[in-house]
Amino acid sequence: MVPEEFDCEHCGACCHQRSGTILVEASDLVRWKRAGRTDLLDAVEPGHFGLDAFKMKDGACTHLGTTENPAACRIYPDRGTVCRAFEAGSQQCREFRRDRGIEPPLERQPRA
Ligand code: SF4
């Protein structure tokens, strides 16, 4: 369940992943090819499940970080389908934020 009042805080936690896990869909490749974005096509490598994935740098997607903001996506208007579909405030979002120390860890509930 998504908390009602959680907007994306553009923390970049979801862009920090293990190599090969931020998958790129075939439709993204087609879109970038049509747009002549060889730079984006070149920034893809073999990922999990035999699919393509964004190349990584320093534990994050290679497209993460601008001069002004290290947590901003440099290709935001052209980002991948998985990036667009990722839901701010979802359990995964909150887990990634906890992993990076942006949110405090969940407190264990005492057993009844
Ligand atoms: S981890 Fe959540 S809050 Fe942070 S950038 Fe991703 S979607 Fe937004």
Ligand code: SF4
């Ligand atoms: S393309 Fe942008 S939004 Fe998607 S993982 Fe890379 S840096 Fe994050």
